[in-house]
Amino acid sequence: MPKVLISDKMSPKAPEIFRARGIEVHEKTGLSKDELAAIIGDYDGLAIRSSTKATAALIAAAKNLKVIGRAGIGVDNVDVPAASAAGVVVMNTPFGNSITTAEHAIALMFALARQLPEADASTQAGKWEKNRFMGVELTAKTLGLIGAGNIGSIVADRALGLKMKVIAYDPFLTPERAKDMGVEKVTLDDLLAKADFITLHTPLTDSTRNILSAEALAKTKKGVRIINCARGGLIDEAALKAGLDSGHIGGAALDVFVEEPATASPLFGTPGFISTPHLGASTDEAQVNVAIQVAEQMADFLLTGGVTNALNMPSLSAEDAPKLRPYMALAEKLGLIVGQLETAEIRGVKVEVEGAAAQLNIKPITGAVLAGVMRSFSDTVNMVNAPFLARERNIEVAEVRHERDTDYQTLVRVTVRTPEGERSVAGTLLGSQFPRLVEIFGIKVEADFSERMLFIINEDKPGFIGRLGTTLGEAGVNIGTFHLGRRGAGAEAILLLSVDQPIPEQLLWNVCRLPGVKTVKALKL
Numbered sequence: 001m002p003k004v005l006i007s008d009k010m011s012p013k014a015p016e017i018f019r020a021r022g023i024e025v026h027e028k029t030g031l032s033k034d035e036l037a038a039i040i041g042d043y044d045g046l047a048i049r050s051s052t053k054a055t056a057a058l059i060a061a062a063k064n065l066k067v068i069g070r071a072g073i074g075v076d077n078v079d080v081p082a083a084s085a086a087g088v089v090v091m092n093t094p095f096g097n098s099i100t101t102a103e104h105a106i107a108l109m110f111a112l113a114r115q116l117p118e119a120d121a122s123t124q125a126g127k128w129e130k131n132r133f134m135g136v137e138l139t140a141k142t143l144g145l146i147g148a149g150n151i152g153s154i155v156a157d158r159a160l161g162l163k164m165k166v167i168a169y170d171p172f173l174t175p176e177r178a179k180d181m182g183v184e185k186v187t188l189d190d191l192l193a194k195a196d197f198i199t200l201h202t203p204l205t206d207s208t209r210n211i212l213s214a215e216a217l218a219k220t221k222k223g224v225r226i227i228n229c230a231r232g233g234l235i236d237e238a239a240l241k242a243g244l245d246s247g248h249i250g251g252a253a254l255d256v257f258v259e260e261p262a263t264a265s266p267l268f269g270t271p272g273f274i275s276t277p278h279l280g281a282s283t284d285e286a287q288v289n290v291a292i293q294v295a296e297q298m299a300d301f302l303l304t305g306g307v308t309n310a311l312n313m314p315s316l317s318a319e320d321a322p323k324l325r326p327y328m329a330l331a332e333k334l335g336l337i338v339g340q341l342e343t344a345e346i347r348g349v350k351v352e353v354e355g356a357a358a359q360l361n362i363k364p365i366t367g368a369v370l371a372g373v374m375r376s377f378s379d380t381v382n383m384v385n386a387p388f389l390a391r392e393r394n395i396e397v398a399e400v401r402h403e404r405d406t407d408y409q410t411l412v413r414v415t416v417r418t419p420e421g422e423r424s425v426a427g428t429l430l431g432s433q434f435p436r437l438v439e440i441f442g443i444k445v446e447a448d449f450s451e452r453m454l455f456i457i458n459e460d461k462p463g464f465i466g467r468l469g470t471t472l473g474e475a476g477v478n479i480g481t482f483h484l485g486r487r488g489a490g491a492e493a494i495l496l497l498s499v500d501q502p503i504p505e506q507l508l509w510n511v512c513r514l515p516g517v518k519t520v521k522a523l524k525l
């Protein structure tokens with residue numbers, strides 16, 4: 001039974017779902033990084049929000065970990081490259097808390113426009129400072145969105161309902177999408193110059209870090225009010241403080257900070273500054289949404305191999321996973337064969353599918369082929385990290401789907417390219433389940449796969465099979481199955497034997513010395 005650890009505060013819906021699906025679940029929140037590292041090795045899955053830091057060190061300690069599920073959007077607390085390299089799938093729930101976070105941005109915009117926190121504190125202190133708190137209307141004001149993805153577009157929709165004009169800076173926003181959203185796509189400089197309110201809705205990346213730098217803030221309209229419910233680090237906090245102190249910036253509301261938890265900040269106490277402790281996603285509705293989604297996604301993956309919302313693996317529905325499983329087994333075996341037979345540097349891998357296979361999602365098949373091909377130089381390679389390893393090694397990967405009639409009901413062909421040329425193997429599924437090898441290096445064969453195989457290329461000459469049988473028998477190695485294919489009578493022939501015992505090195509030498517033998521290789525599938 002798979003085991004999952006929930007290490008951040010999550011709705012009870014998550015453990016309920018894990019248990020209902022037959023997964024053992026433990027909830028341990030507030031662990032130190034050492035405490036977490038000490039126990040993580042016991043778990044197949046880790047469910048987190050933003051507090052747990054899934055660092056490379058934690059992932060290295062997580063010997064059984066298969067999936068990290070983020071109940072929320074941002075995965076900047078997960079070392080995704082380290083997870084990918086370790087073959088751990090990272091999933092998030094990209095839509096479950098978007099409305100809630102957009103509403104928080106709108107709430108902060110209102111709070112800034114009417115100085116609600118200060119007015120509340122003053123009133124409750126018995127001051128009744130009616131003349132101190134003069135606000136501004138939102139109607140007809142310009143809202144500048146930096147980032148117009150899921151949350152940004154919901155904010156835009158709500159702001160348009162408030163009769164604001166919405167402009168957006170997002171290099172990936174198409175003019176068509178901007179038109180559909182009812183916003184004007186602008187440059188960053190344009191946005192800075194025109195916006196009365198600016199709200200940020202991008203991830204923190206190299207291109208967005210300090211997007212509101214001192215220089216950018218200096219280009220804003222005097223009195224601008226700024227909201228950040230996305231990520232700390234998008235705004236230069238020192239420059240923001242200076243802008244508030246000078247009066248150039250009319251107000252700022254931060255839900256997120258460079259350092260979290262933010263228990264001390266030069267911004268605290270600055271007039272016009274409002275803060276919340278990373279509450280963007282904190283509503284009952286959003287937390288139930290993300291808890292249900294993350295638990296279902298993780299359970300699907302651990303129980304069926306289904307993949308949804310993974311950041312480092314192609315999606316695979318729980319419904320398609322059982323259909324694809326035999327193909328992935330076939331693909332991995334084909335990859336193992338070419339990977340072990342190829343001695344030259346592999347520069348490219350081509351995966352072709354025909355017949356029934358052409359109707360399926362090819363990505364998991366390719367992942368399995370690559371895992372097989374690279375198993376000969378990495379023990380830890382799996383479908384998740386194989387594409388990354390291939391990229392690291394500059395192996396070009398191509399996928400081809402043939403919509404043509406084939407001799408087989410379904411076919412997967414794998415071709416590797418090396419400086420010495422191309423070689424390919426092909427396989428099919430018998431009864432949609434059982435992998436069969438049908439072609440190897442251009443020669444037709446009909447072979448099943450077994451754990452230990454002996455691959456031989458020889459000249460098709462009488463007496464060879466007898467001599468081979470004797471050689472194996474003398475070494476105490478029993479032949480399970482025997483498959484023969486040849487280019488023609490007397491031409492090059494391929495022999496594939498499954499054997500019951502491990503093949504000693506000396507036996508390979510003895511086979512190699514038999515007359516007519518060109519290549520001998522022991523395969524482990």
Ligand SMILES: NC(=O)c1ccc[n+]([C@@H]2O[C@H](COP(=O)([O-])OP(=O)(O)OC[C@H]3O[C@@H](n4cnc5c(N)ncnc54)[C@H](O)[C@@H]3O)[C@@H](O)[C@H]2O)c1
Binds near residue numbers: 146205207
């Ligand atoms: N405060 C919270 O509790 C809370 C809750 C949910 C999400 N978030 C954060 O909100 C952010 C946005 O989430 P989302 O779901 O809308 O993400 P999204 O991926 O749907 O949208 C992000 C948008 O940013 C744009 N973008 C990327 N680089 C950009 C750049 N250099 N300049 C301008 N735009 C750029 C992208 O094109 C995309 O449209 C994320 O950082 C997420 O982690 C915070």
Ligand SMILES: O=C(O)[C@H](O)COP(=O)(O)O
Binds near residue numbers: 049279
């Ligand atoms: O990216 C997110 O989803 C938000 O930052 C929410 O974070 P939280 O789950 O820690 O509230």
